[in-house]
Amino acid sequence: MSKKIMILPGDGIGPEIVEQAVAVLKTADEKFGLNLEFSQGLIGGASIDAHGEPLTDAELAKAGECDAVLLGAVGGPKWDTLDRAIRPEKGLLKIRSGLGLYANLRPAILYPQLAGASSLKPEVVSGLDILIVRELTGGIYFGEPRGIQTLENGEKQGFNTYVYKESEIERIARTAFEAAQKRGGKLCSVDKANVLEVTVLWREVLDRLAPEYPDVELSHMYVDNAAMQLVRAPKQFDVMVTGNMFGDILSDAAAMLTGSIGMLPSASMNETGFGLYEPCHGSAPDIAGQGIANPLATILSAAMMLRYSLDMGQAADAIEAAVSKVLDQGLRTADIYTEGSKKVSTAEMGAAVVAAF
Amino acid sequence: MSKKIMILPGDGIGPEIVEQAVAVLKTADEKFGLNLEFSQGLIGGASIDAHGEPLTDAELAKAGECDAVLLGAVGGPKWDTLDRAIRPEKGLLKIRSGLGLYANLRPAILYPQLAGASSLKPEVVSGLDILIVRELTGGIYFGEPRGIQTLENGEKQGFNTYVYKESEIERIARTAFEAAQKRGGKLCSVDKANVLEVTVLWREVLDRLAPEYPDVELSHMYVDNAAMQLVRAPKQFDVMVTGNMFGDILSDAAAMLTGSIGMLPSASMNETGFGLYEPCHGSAPDIAGQGIANPLATILSAAMMLRYSLDMGQAADAIEAAVSKVLDQGLRTADIYTEGSKKVSTAEMGAAVVAAF
Ligand SMILES: CC(C)[C@H](C(=O)O)[C@@H](O)C(=O)O
Numbered sequence: 180m181s182k183k184i185m186i187l188p189g190d191g192i193g194p195e196i197v198e199q200a201v202a203v204l205k206t207a208d209e210k211f212g213l214n215l216e217f218s219q220g221l222i223g224g225a226s227i228d229a230h231g232e233p234l235t236d237a238e239l240a241k242a243g244e245c246d247a248v249l250l251g252a253v254g255g256p257k258w259d260t261l262d263r264a265i266r267p268e269k270g271l272l273k274i275r276s277g278l279g280l281y282a283n284l285r286p287a288i289l290y291p292q293l294a295g296a297s298s299l300k301p302e303v304v305s306g307l308d309i310l311i312v313r314e315l316t317g318g319i320y321f322g323e324p325r326g327i328q329t330l331e332n333g334e335k336q337g338f339n340t341y342v343y344k345e346s347e348i349e350r351i352a353r354t355a356f357e358a359a360q361k362r363g364g365k366l367c368s369v370d371k372a373n374v375l376e377v378t379v380l381w382r383e384v385l386d387r388l389a390p391e392y393p394d395v396e397l398s399h400m401y402v403d404n405a406a407m408q409l410v411r412a413p414k415q416f417d418v419m420v421t422g423n424m425f426g427d428i429l430s431d432a433a434a435m436l437t438g439s440i441g442m443l444p445s446a447s448m449n450e451t452g453f454g455l456y457e458p459c460h461g462s463a464p465d466i467a468g469q470g471i472a473n474p475l476a477t478i479l480s481a482a483m484m485l486r487y488s489l490d491m492g493q494a495a496d497a498i499e500a501a502v503s504k505v506l507d508q509g510l511r512t513a514d515i516y517t518e519g520s521k522k523v524s525t526a527e528m529g530a531a532v533v534a535a536f
Numbered sequence: 537m538s539k540k541i542m543i544l545p546g547d548g549i550g551p552e553i554v555e556q557a558v559a560v561l562k563t564a565d566e567k568f569g570l571n572l573e574f575s576q577g578l579i580g581g582a583s584i585d586a587h588g589e590p591l592t593d594a595e596l597a598k599a600g601e602c603d604a605v606l607l608g609a610v611g612g613p614k615w616d617t618l619d620r621a622i623r624p625e626k627g628l629l630k631i632r633s634g635l636g637l638y639a640n641l642r643p644a645i646l647y648p649q650l651a652g653a654s655s656l657k658p659e660v661v662s663g664l665d666i667l668i669v670r671e672l673t674g675g676i677y678f679g680e681p682r683g684i685q686t687l688e689n690g691e692k693q694g695f696n697t698y699v700y701k702e703s704e705i706e707r708i709a710r711t712a713f714e715a716a717q718k719r720g721g722k723l724c725s726v727d728k729a730n731v732l733e734v735t736v737l738w739r740e741v742l743d744r745l746a747p748e749y750p751d752v753e754l755s756h757m758y759v760d761n762a763a764m765q766l767v768r769a770p771k772q773f774d775v776m777v778t779g780n781m782f783g784d785i786l787s788d789a790a791a792m793l794t795g796s797i798g799m800l801p802s803a804s805m806n807e808t809g810f811g812l813y814e815p816c817h818g819s820a821p822d823i824a825g826q827g828i829a830n831p832l833a834t835i836l837s838a839a840m841m842l843r844y845s846l847d848m849g850q851a852a853d854a855i856e857a858a859v860s861k862v863l864d865q866g867l868r869t870a871d872i873y874t875e876g877s878k879k880v881s882t883a884e885m886g887a888a889v890v891a892a893f
């Protein structure tokens with residue numbers, strides 16, 4: 180039986196990088212007999228241009244019928260002046276929420292070949308390997324009520340609601356505990372329980388579940404301290420788990436510790452293992468269409484997809500090994516280029532990964 | 537006429553470091569004839585122990601009658617198991633809110649003498665000088681409704697409200713614009729306007745005020761990107777302005793870029809220039825009572841107090857020069873110690889600053 184993969188290239192550099200990832204997937208398919216079947220859809224600005232909205236219900240339904248989704252990136256200045264309700268980002272929020280993709284896994288890994296790219300001292304980041312588990316369909320991103328209202332005195336007031344119920348916290352906590360079991364056995368839960376009641380509940384649920392995972396050492400950290408510790412001594416962390424908003428901030432900070440955000444994949448999954456896979460970086464409109472974007476984060480996202488949603492771990496390993504090989508060969512796109520290495524285009528990088536299989 | 541300063545030593549290392557700062561203030565008083573008058577009060581755990589609450593109304597009223605407040609730090613494991621309503625942190629939130637101290641100024645400065653202490657590469661942080669302006673009496677810290685409730689199905693739900701009205705945004709924005717005018721003329725406003733309506737309003741207000749400050753170059757950045765840019769290239773920033781929660785996170789990350797959070801002061805002010813001054817770091821219960829804490833952040837907070845609330849800029853300059861001198865002399869408390877420098881105690885460091893006047 181074939182496995183259906185929906186490709187959502189999106190905007191900016193999205194189409195260029197996704198093209199390379201699909202080529203790599205097709206090579207893996209041939210080599211390992213994966214029986215992959217591809218379809219393509221629109222999201223973000225591309226969908227706004229075609230349909231007037233960032234993700235149509237039809238496209239969402241089609242995505243839900245596939246086994247996994249591979250996404251490029253969304254957004255760009257072309258759509259920045261549109262009404263907020265139909266911005267490209269809303270397509271991303273709609274697919275996350277619509278498909279119940281509550282578990283966002285964001286690894287921050289320093290590739291030894293790229294150690295020099297970090298803005299941190301080598302001894303602080305060498306060997307860095309953190310997994311950030313971010314809740315993706317709740318919290319302040321989706322909480323109601325929300326909006327901007329006019330007060331009696333005529334001035335405007337903006338408001339959002341940061342809300343979590345126990346069941347939402349529990350399922351993401353279990354994802355994180357299980358991830359920690361498969362990794363270094365350490366889980367740091369990040370909250371602001373000294374100020375925010377919603378995160379008091381967060382902490383309570385984590386503490387309640389902890390005895391079920393005796394092989395995992397659970398700790399708690401306030402979000403301000405976590406931001407600080409990521410800068411000071413990031414290697415103290417194994418798995419971190421937090422809500423949607425804090426996860427957005429901390430995962431970007433953690434990704435940047437590696438200096439090579441163009442290398443970092445991510446997965447967003449639901450209870451059944453269905454997932455959406457995308458690079459951690461954005462649509463980089465400033466370099467779109469120039470053929471210089473780094474396709475490796477998307478290629479590594481494709482590998483994550485094979486491993487987590489399609490149970491094709493061997494093919495995933497092969498892709499990751501091929502990526503490591505091209506790095507060993509000294510091939511670098513502009514974002515990770517350093518003197519002495521060989522600068523290559525998006526297409527050349529993709530072709531090199533295919534060739535390294 | 538004398539200027540009344542209220543001293544709130546607080547908990548942990550608070551009393552030790554405040555003692556040194558008061559000694560420095562007394563020296564400045566003698567030298568410059570400042571006519572300072574000191575009183576002392578309780579906040580945090582110290583107040584809980586004495587009065588069963590982290591800040592009494594009487595103490596708050598007394599603080600409000602002074603010209604400025606110098607605070608050490610609050611909190612510690614001793615009070616961690618108490619009911620959340622009477623934790624030490626609540627004293628801090630109460631004094632901020634009760635005295636209307638909406639403007640929190642947090643400089644992140646790399647002292648050239650301590651360049652090596654940063655976890656970032658020297659070229660990334662040398663000369664770093666950022667001012668973070670954080671809104672301190674609104675946003676999700678104080679928004680209502682808030683709490684933990686039980687849903688119909690029996691599960692608990694936690695919730696907080698992130699809320700700002702135009703007037704709250706406007707006054708902190710003006711603080712930031714004015715600070716930028718006196719510094720490098722660049723202001724970066726941090727929000728999450730692609731997701732949160734409350735920060736859409738934030739961005740609108742900043743844009744509306746910008747024409748009044750033609751000498752300030754205003755930019756906007758999403759909070760996730762700001763966290764990333766602080767790690768990647770912090771020197772791109774001059775002044776950053778943001779809400780209470782994002783400011784909590786970003787100011788700690790920025791402070792840690794310098795590697796010497798024991799050096800960083802902060803100011804929290806109201807409309808009249810009245811202010812509370814405290815080190816950026818916490819109460820460090822693990823080293824309390826050992827006489828090894830770094831008093832310099834508190835001493836520099838005292839200098840900020842003289843400059844911003846008491847209009848005694850000359851004395852403030854003298855304190856800052858004295859601090860720079862002791863660093864030049866190679867004196868270091870344990871937190872900033874590196875080989876080849878001279879390790880000193882809290883009291884020795886304070887005495888050295890007094891002597892360097
Ligand atoms: C584009 C934006 C809505 C999104 C988010 O905030 O979740 C992005 O920053 C991310 O982290 O995937």
Ligand SMILES: CC(C)[C@H](C(=O)O)[C@@H](O)C(=O)O
Nearest residue numbers: 373374403625626628629784
């Ligand atoms: C202690 C805590 C309530 C406080 C805050 O979150 O504001 C602290 O982290 C700070 O930044 O001053």
